[in-house]
Structure formats: C-alpha cells, structure tokens
Amino acid sequence: MNILFLALLLVVVGSLTGEWLSVHNKLSDTVSFYFGHQGYEYVDLGRVWQIALFVGLLLWFFLMVRVLLPALRKPGEQKQLVILLAVASAAIALFYGAGLTWGQHTHLSMVEYWRWWVVHLWVEGFFEVFATTVIAFFFMRLGLVRPGVAAAAALLSATIFLSGGIIGTCHHLYFSGTPTVALAWGSVFSALEVVPLVLLGFDAMEDLRRSRLTPWVRQYKWPIYFFVSVAFWNMIGAGLFGFMINPPIALYYMQGLNTTPLHGHAALFGVYGMLGIGLMLVCLRALIPGREWKDGLLKFSFWSLNGGLMAMCILSLLPVGLMQTWASVEHGYWYARSSEFMQTPIMQTLRWMRVPGDTVFFLGAVALVVFVAGLKTGHSFRKETPTP
Structure with a gap:
C-alpha cells in the first residue's frame, strides 16, 4: 500500500508540474505531449504520466485480487x-x-x-x-x-x-x-x-x-x-x-x-x-x-458537504447555465460564452453566489479532517464509562 501511495504521489506531482510548465509555454510540443499537457480535457496529463498511472492502476488491481481471492474460494x-x-x-x-x-x-x-x-x-x-x-x-x-x-x-x-x-x-x-x-x-x-x-x-x-x-x-x-x-x-x-x-x-x-x-x-x-x-x-x-465516536463533527461535515454542494449548484451553476442556454438559443453559442454576456451585472452576481455554497462546503471538509485527526489523538472518541 505504501508503494501504491508513493506511485500516486509521483504521478500527481509530476503531471501537475508538467502541465504547469506546458501551460506557461516552457516545453516544446513533443516534450509537452510526453511530460506536460496533451491539450485534451480530462486526459490532459502527459503520456509518460498516463503510462505511470496505468501501471499504478494495475498495481491496485493486484492488491484487490490478493484480498478478494479468499472470498472467491468460499461458497455462499x-x-x-x-x-x-x-x-x-x-x-x-x-x-x-x-x-x-x-x-x-x-x-x-x-x-x-x-x-x-x-x-x-x-x-x-x-x-x-x-x-x-x-x-x-x-x-x-x-x-x-x-x-x-x-x-x-x-x-x-x-x-x-x-x-x-x-x-x-x-x-x-x-x-x-x-x-x-x-x-x-x-x-x-x-x-x-x-x-x-x-x-x-x-x-x-x-x-x-x-x-x-x-x-x-x-x-x-x-x-x-x-x-x-x-x-x-x-x-x-x-x-x-x-x-x-x-x-x-x-x-x-x-x-x-x-x-x-x-x-x-x-x-x-x-x-x-x-x-x-x-x-x-x-x-x-x-x-x-x-x-x-463523537459524531458531532461528522454530522456537521455530512450536512455541510451535501448542503454546500447543493447550494453551489442551485444558487450559481444552474441559473448561470440556464441563462447561457437562453443566450445560445437566442443569439448563438459564441455569444453565450462571450465576455460581453458573461460580464453583465446579473451574471457576475450569479457567479459570486457560488461563495456561500463553497464556504459551507469548505467548512464541512475542514470538519471531516479535524474528525479524522481526532481519531489519532483520541479527541473524536467518547469517554469510556468505567464499569462498576
């Protein structure tokens, strides 16, 4: 598992570094394809990092099979x-x-x-x-x-x-x-x-x-x-x-x-x-x-993560997307993504409406981290009642 974590760390740090260098035009086209940014959304990491990620996934699969084999041998x-x-x-x-x-x-x-x-x-x-x-x-x-x-x-x-x-x-x-x-x-x-x-x-x-x-x-x-x-x-x-x-x-x-x-x-x-x-x-x-467990932080984290995500979607992303759709139908796709439309006062206000949901979501993430850290320090456990 330590090897898998180190492999993940290598791919994440290496690919992000290569993408940053590529975006800032520090790499040639060929070097960028292999070590930087391929230019394709969702698969933008360089080919070398792609291969490394593929090898890491195969390693993860090996670990999964090693754990699942005993269960596969049991009937039921x-x-x-x-x-x-x-x-x-x-x-x-x-x-x-x-x-x-x-x-x-x-x-x-x-x-x-x-x-x-x-x-x-x-x-x-x-x-x-x-x-x-x-x-x-x-x-x-x-x-x-x-x-x-x-x-x-x-x-x-x-x-x-x-x-x-x-x-x-x-x-x-x-x-x-x-x-x-x-x-x-x-x-x-x-x-x-x-x-x-x-x-x-x-x-x-x-x-x-x-x-x-x-x-x-x-x-x-x-x-x-x-x-x-x-x-x-x-x-x-x-x-x-x-x-x-x-x-x-x-x-x-x-x-x-x-x-x-x-x-x-x-x-x-x-x-x-x-x-x-x-x-x-x-x-x-x-x-x-x-x-x-003391579940106060977990309860706060659960509702904050879900509530913040919902607020982010309903207060900002959905209305902005629907208004862009209206602009695309009425005037054309180019206009829906243009600065003239996206910088109008109402669109700027709707983009800022992401802040409340993002803030609540962030607080939920912090609460989860604090809870997990408390499992290590003991602060996230209820005090044991001594038996008479």
Whole structure:
C-alpha cells in the first residue's frame, strides 16, 4: 500500500508540474505531449504520466485480487457480488488503457472517440458498476439490504452497462460527426446507468429506518448516510443534471456551458467523493470497533458537504447555465460564452453566489479532517464509562 501511495504521489506531482510548465509555454510540443499537457480535457496529463498511472492502476488491481481471492474460494450468497467486484476492479484497471490509443498527431475525431472511452466508459460505466457492487456488498453485510436485492442491483448495473454502455458514449460525440440517431440512443442509455444505485440506496434507507435502534448498525450510521447520499447525487447529478444536457438538441445549445460543470460537480463529488468518504469511514470504524465516536463533527461535515454542494449548484451553476442556454438559443453559442454576456451585472452576481455554497462546503471538509485527526489523538472518541 505504501508503494501504491508513493506511485500516486509521483504521478500527481509530476503531471501537475508538467502541465504547469506546458501551460506557461516552457516545453516544446513533443516534450509537452510526453511530460506536460496533451491539450485534451480530462486526459490532459502527459503520456509518460498516463503510462505511470496505468501501471499504478494495475498495481491496485493486484492488491484487490490478493484480498478478494479468499472470498472467491468460499461458497455462499456473497460470492456473486465478490465476482462482480473483481470484474469491475479489472475493468477499472484495464480500460484506462483506452487513453493510450492515440499519438501526438492522431486526427482529432479519432482522439475524441477514444478520449470518451476513458471519460464515459471508464468513469461513468465501470466505476458505476464498482460503486454499486461495493455499496451493495457493504449493505448486505450490515443486514440493511437482502442478499437477493443486493445481487440483483449489482447485476442490473452490470447488465445495463454491458448492453448499453458503449451506445451511451455516443451522446458525447456531437462535434465528431456522430449521426443524430446515435446521439439519441446514447443519451437514453447514459441516463439509465444511474438507475441501479439509486434503487439500492432508497431500499437501504428504508431498512436503515427500521433498524435505527440496533447498536451495531448505529456504529456505522454516518458511513451509511454517506452511501445513501451517493444514491441521491447519482439521481440528481448524474441522472437529472446529466440527462438535461444529453439529448441531441440540448447538446447543440448547451455543450460546454455552465450546465456541463453543473452535471460534473454534482456527479463527480456527489457520487465518487461521497463514496470515497463513506469507504474511508468504514475502514476507520473497523480499525477500532470497540470505541464509540463523537459524531458531532461528522454530522456537521455530512450536512455541510451535501448542503454546500447543493447550494453551489442551485444558487450559481444552474441559473448561470440556464441563462447561457437562453443566450445560445437566442443569439448563438459564441455569444453565450462571450465576455460581453458573461460580464453583465446579473451574471457576475450569479457567479459570486457560488461563495456561500463553497464556504459551507469548505467548512464541512475542514470538519471531516479535524474528525479524522481526532481519531489519532483520541479527541473524536467518547469517554469510556468505567464499569462498576
């Protein structure tokens, strides 16, 4: 695990340094492609850092397999979920390789096709299956979801991806000459990928209400809440805000406006950020299971992160995106992104309206860091009552 962390640190620091040098025109075009900035959104890190990241993902997959092998050898209801988790882990490690298929001078339309294999199939497809399977397995182990429901949700997620994931990628390819019918099918299948995790989360929420008083479940209250928030943001960020910009006619006017970061912010942190925090809290809870947590900071962090993210979306990104869409329809796409429109008083006010949500979100992140640090110092544990 230390090697994996050091590899991640090397890739992050190296790629950010190379990108900074490339943006400031300190590198030649060839050196920039390999060590700096490729110029493609979401896969902008240089090719050398891409290869290093790919190797790191393979190392992560090896560590996952080493842990999953004993569970795969045991019969039982959980074996199907473990198999799906292993398959999703393999896909996460291997499918990033699609980002290595183009060269420095490959035609843009070809690069766009493979780039969206990484951004859509890798992030919105295999990660979706991985997230559903992990949460289903955890809820099943806690007894919050019946094994049949957990397995069905995970299998449904995998089925929807395998049957429509590649088709769903097409909704990203508007400016690559993709036929309208392909975009239409792509928008539908892309939106369907969020269904299983939403259904699983709401089923778990019902079971959580019924078992709220059980002491061993109460120990995992906040990890469960973060997992349930994953389902909520999957429905809002990936489902509602994502499908809002998916149909072909919407893409024509809305692609690249603030409706895109609206979808991106809500889906990326709302789903994978909350998932990461939930998994971290599960691990921290399992390390010292006998001590009871002071949950005041966690409660504040949970509601601040979710409330701040919602305020950021509703008060700023959504109205700015909708006004840009109106400007794009009325005057043209160029005008919606022009300084003449973006610097109008109302648009500047709406951009500043991000500050309240961002501030609340930041305070929630600080509270989470303080809580985790308190687990090391002992300040985040309740005082043990001495037994008479």
